[in-house]
Amino acid sequence: MEVKKAVGLDVGSQTTKAVVLDGTGILASAVITSGDDAEASAKAAIEQALQQTGLQFDSNLYITATGIGAKSVSFSHQQKGLTTCLARGLHHLLPSVQLAIDIGAESSTVVKLNERGKLSDYANHDKCAAGTGIFLQQMAKLMLMSLEEMSAHSFKAKNRADVTNTCAVFAESEVISHVHRVPPTPKEDIIAGIFYSVVSRIMTMCKRIGIKKDVAITGGVALNKGLVHVFEQEFGFALLVPESPQAVAALGAAIVSKETLEKGT
Amino acid sequence: MTVAESRTDKINAIVRASRLILRMNPARPELQKSDAIYYKMLATYFTRLLEAPQKGGFVAAHTVFFPTEILYAMDIVPMHTELTTWMAAMFLGEQAELLAGGAELGLAPEICSPHRGLAGAFLLKALPRPDVMLWSSLICDNSAKSGELVMKLNDCPGFFLDRPFQRTKPEVDYFVGELGRMIDFLEQLSGKKMNWDRLSEMVARMDEHIKLLQEISELRKAVPSPFPYQGYLKLLSVDYMFPGQPEATEYLETLRDELAAMVKAGKGAVGKERFRIMTLFIPPMYMSGFLEKISQEYGAVSVVEPLFTLWMEGGLDPSKPLESVAKKSFLIPESRTMYGPLSKQMLDEVVQIARDYKVDGAVYWAFIGCRHTCATIKLFKDVLNEIDIPMLTVDCDLVDPTINSKEEIREKLERFFELLEER
Numbered sequence: 094m095e096v097k098k099a100v101g102l103d104v105g106s107q108t109t110k111a112v113v114l115d116g117t118g119i120l121a122s123a124v125i126t127s128g129d130d131a132e133a134s135a136k137a138a139i140e141q142a143l144q145q146t147g148l149q150f151d152s153n154l155y156i157t158a159t160g161i162g163a164k165s166v167s168f169s170h171q172q173k174g175l176t177t178c179l180a181r182g183l184h185h186l187l188p189s190v191q192l193a194i195d196i197g198a199e200s201s202t203v204v205k206l207n208e209r210g211k212l213s214d215y216a217n218h219d220k221c222a223a224g225t226g227i228f229l230q231q232m233a234k235l236m237l238m239s240l241e242e243m244s245a246h247s248f249k250a251k252n253r254a255d256v257t258n259t260c261a262v263f264a265e266s267e268v269i270s271h272v273h274r275v276p277p278t279p280k281e282d283i284i285a286g287i288f289y290s291v292v293s294r295i296m297t298m299c300k301r302i303g304i305k306k307d308v309a310i311t312g313g314v315a316l317n318k319g320l321v322h323v324f325e326q327e328f329g330f331a332l333l334v335p336e337s338p339q340a341v342a343a344l345g346a347a348i349v350s351k352e353t354l355e356k357g358t
Numbered sequence: 359m360t361v362a363e364s365r366t367d368k369i370n371a372i373v374r375a376s377r378l379i380l381r382m383n384p385a386r387p388e389l390q391k392s393d394a395i396y397y398k399m400l401a402t403y404f405t406r407l408l409e410a411p412q413k414g415g416f417v418a419a420h421t422v423f424f425p426t427e428i429l430y431a432m433d434i435v436p437m438h439t440e441l442t443t444w445m446a447a448m449f450l451g452e453q454a455e456l457l458a459g460g461a462e463l464g465l466a467p468e469i470c471s472p473h474r475g476l477a478g479a480f481l482l483k484a485l486p487r488p489d490v491m492l493w494s495s496l497i498c499d500n501s502a503k504s505g506e507l508v509m510k511l512n513d514c515p516g517f518f519l520d521r522p523f524q525r526t527k528p529e530v531d532y533f534v535g536e537l538g539r540m541i542d543f544l545e546q547l548s549g550k551k552m553n554w555d556r557l558s559e560m561v562a563r564m565d566e567h568i569k570l571l572q573e574i575s576e577l578r579k580a581v582p583s584p585f586p587y588q589g590y591l592k593l594l595s596v597d598y599m600f601p602g603q604p605e606a607t608e609y610l611e612t613l614r615d616e617l618a619a620m621v622k623a624g625k626g627a628v629g630k631e632r633f634r635i636m637t638l639f640i641p642p643m644y645m646s647g648f649l650e651k652i653s654q655e656y657g658a659v660s661v662v663e664p665l666f667t668l669w670m671e672g673g674l675d676p677s678k679p680l681e682s683v684a685k686k687s688f689l690i691p692e693s694r695t696m697y698g699p700l701s702k703q704m705l706d707e708v709v710q711i712a713r714d715y716k717v718d719g720a721v722y723w724a725f726i727g728c729r730h731t732c733a734t735i736k737l738f739k740d741v742l743n744e745i746d747i748p749m750l751t752v753d754c755d756l757v758d759p760t761i762n763s764k765e766e767i768r769e770k771l772e773r774f775f776e777l778l779e780e781r
Contacts, residue, residue: 174773177780212780214748215773219766301736303743 097155097354098148100139101347102169103178103340104131104162107198107226108313110343111138113146113154114351121145124339131162135169155354157346161199173349175342176204176215182345183309184210186335191305194295194324194332195342196314198226203298205305216298222261224294226314231261232287235268236280240317247284247319254278254286258294288323296327309333311341368446368484369408375449376401388620389586392613396592399605404442407486410435416548419488419512421504423496423690424519425683427564427602428541431557432550437488438599439508443476444757446484448644453757456484463507470500470727471758477504480511490547491516492540496687497696498730517543524699525688533684557683558676560602564686567597568672570610575668577617579715582626583634583661584617587653588646590637590660593667597690632657633778636712636720636747638665638738639695639731642754648764656775662715664708665695695734705741712747719778720749721771725756748781750774 098120103110109127113120123141127134135158140150158169159178166172175195183190184206195202201224202217222228233240254271257263268287271278291314299308308328310321315338325331335341380397383390410417415435420426422440429436447453457471459478467474479485491514493505502518509516517540522529541552571593578585600606620626637660641649653659662668671689674682687693694704712720720742724732739749752770755761 174776176773177776180780207781212777214743215777220753301739 097153099347099350099354100142100154100156101178101182101343101345101350102135102138102156102158102160102163102166103175103343103346104135104158104160104166105197105199106161108339109134109138109160109162110340111135111142112340112343112347113139113142113148114347119344119347122337122340122343124337127162131165132167135162135166155350157350157353159342159346161197170350171353173346175202176217177212178342178345178349179204179311180206180210180212180345181348182341182343183311183335185344185348186341187307187309187333189307190309190333191307192299192302193309193311194299196224196226196291196295196310196312198313201225201295201298203295203302205302214302216301218294218298221259223258223264224291226312228261228264229287229291229314229317229320231265232268232284235265235272236284236287243284243287244317244319246281247288248322250281250285251279252282252285253289254282256283256286256290258290264290284319285323288320291320292323292327295324304328306330307333309335311335311338313339315339366408366486368450368479369404369442369486371449372442372445373401373404373408376404388584388625389589389613389616392609392616395605395609395612396596399596399600399603399609400445402605403599406435407437407442411486416490416550417486417488418490418492418544419485419508420491421493421496421501422598423501423687423692424492424494425537425601425687426599427557427560427683428537428544428552429492430602431554431560432541432544432548432552434544434548434550436599437485439476439479439485439504440472441595441598442485443479444472444643446479447475447757453644453759455482457758459484468727470498470725471755472727473500473504474727475757477507477511480508487512488514490514490544492519493517494519494521495697496521497692498728500727515547521687521697523697530681530684530688533687534680537680537683554679557679561674561679561682562676563602563604563607564682565672565674565676567601567606567610568669568674568689570607570614571597571667571669572672573614574610574617575662577614577621578661580621581634581716582624582628582631583659583715584620584625584627585659585661586627587650587660589613590663590667591640591643591646594640601686627659628654628657630657631659633718633775634659634661634716636661636708636715636717636742637663638720638722638749639725639728640666640756641721641723642759642762642767643756644759645764645767648767652768652771656771658771658775660721661717662711664691664711666691668711670707695731696728700734700737705737708738709741709745712742712745717747719774720747721774722749722751724751724753726753726761727755748774748777 099114101112110124112122121142125138156169158166163172200219205214207213271283376397417435419437426436456475456478459481460474465474491508495502
């Protein structure tokens with residue numbers, strides 16, 4: 094009988110990620126934009142990953158789902174919390190990491206790993222879009238530029254505009270007032286302020302659970318070099334960024350699947 | 359501001375609900391006797407309150423942690439404002455109406471919701487008009503100010519009992535003097551005399567209650583732990599509403615015996631105990647049934663509540679009743695964090711308690727309206743982390759269901775249980 098493949102799914106509100114493992118390591122992965130139907134997105138992500146392998150979406154998969162839409166995936170065999178999956182995935186990729194920041198579309202999470210790579214503590218905020226990926230997207234719309242352009246501009250800032258970190262709506266008003274004041278605040282300084290508002294919000298969570306090197310950053314926002322730079326300035330050292338920062342939790346979920354299969358449960 | 363006509367339907371609802379629960383007795387078989395006593399006590403308490411006007415009873419409304427034993431000793435009918443309000447609201451599911459009443463009085467959403475609600479309850483006349491309002495600096499600034507508003511709303515006299523912050527001899531002596539002054543005030547106002555022999559009897563019983571509560575805590579150390587999640591609020595309300603009362607003795611003795619039998623039989627509060635939880639502060643009261651369900655589902659048992667149900671010291675002296683009433687106010691577990699001072703000794707005790715009760719993790723229910731207790735969260739987290747016990751902090755409200763959804767709470771607890779399992 095063919096050995097079941099371990100699959101991890103991270104069903105987020107913006108993107109859905111799938112990772113397939115075999116005995117030797119990562120066999121395939123996919124990141125797709127989430128649709129309205131979480132289950133359909135999950136299936137599409139797995140199918141896209143499987144295309145790279147010649148395998149079919151059939152019963153020979155063992156699927157662990159995580160992320161905000163995990164409970165909607167009826168064909169998953171088990172669900173695990175995002176924190177557990179992040180810890181598993183990160184320890185696999187970057188074993189020296191003791192603290193990780195994950196900035197998703199709608200929430201930010203900080204996880205602390207113990208010396209065995211197990212999740213030992215976490216903090217997250219999910220009451221407001223401030224400090225999340227959605228917040229940055231909104232700000233990019235306001236600044237009439239892409240996130241990549243924002244990242245590039247942030248390096249040119251000479252000062253940092255004040256932007257609140259407690260409420261996305263108030264932050265938006267502040268940014269509008271910076272844009273329209275006479276003379277307008279330089280856009281680079283506004284962007285530096287926007288990035289700092291995200292970073293300062295998340296730094297309080299890091300301080301709450303304790304900062305220990307090495308520190309990694311994951312999630313789609315980790316691809317924003319400008320924001321990562323502001324984090325590095327605050328920490329005073331370089332952060333580790335995995336090769337596919339968006340897929341870390343999906344990888345962790347796949348590892349959980351693999352462990353479950355090995356246990357024979 | 360329009361004060362509504364007086365109503366009795368809310369109090370009636372508590373009495374009816376208590377009697378209904380008493381008849382149905384849905385508690386687990388092992389705790390049926392104590393549960394029956396508890397709901398009978400509630401029905402009696404609120405029936406006495408309902409009947410007070412007809413029977414010529416003198417009703418004293420009071421805030422939480424007020425020394426109610428003095429009222430019982432003077433044959434005055436007590437009305438615990440916070441608990442009466444919230445029992446009525448929860449039995450009827452009308453929290454929103456009471457909170458809206460509080461908002462009409464100008465109380466901002468940042469203010470403690472039980473106090474916003476009780477002010478709203480008096481505005482809407484959901485609680486009967488008291489003959490006197492009694493309140494104290496125990497246990498927070500909200501309590502210290504609530505009484506004035508209640509007096510105004512009811513156009514009734516009142517007395518503010520000033521309980522000092524520290525437990526030094528001059529301060530304890532001062533508090534004994536304050537208690538004496540309050541008794542004089544009540545005697546003059548109500549025409550009822552303090553029965554000192556009765557107060558002494560109550561002090562003796564309160565001392566017995568502390569011992570019983572300590573025995574119950576001791577039984578909860580057992581693995582598996584026998585005490586169910588929903589019992590927490592019952593233990594609190596017994597001390598809040600029935601200090602020194604014989605029915606409270608009966609309840610606590612029965613509960614102790616039932617728990618002892620469970621421990622002897624190796625029976626726990628949940629089918630398979632997986633996680634032993636230390637509970638800090640109070641979980642949302644309106645989610646009590648839901649949290650019990652989660653407790654069963656995940657095998658998570660609250661084994662100790664060091665800031666609420668764990669009495670560290672007793673030794674009340676019936677021959678010195680007033681001094682003992684004063685002393686008890688310094689012994690109540692809640693005063694450690696809610697009134698302070700939160701000493702290094704207290705933090706050390708929490709660490710020792712975590713070890714003694716074999717705690718796997720702690721959950722701090724961060725009641726957002728209680729800013730002075732939330733200020734202590736990091737202190738508890740740090741000392742527990744030092745002994746490798748993780749602590750989950752859940753931002754919530756005791757009574758306002760608009761702050762958290764059940765799904766959100768479930769998600770947070772599930773994630774925390776996963777962390778505990780991972781370790």
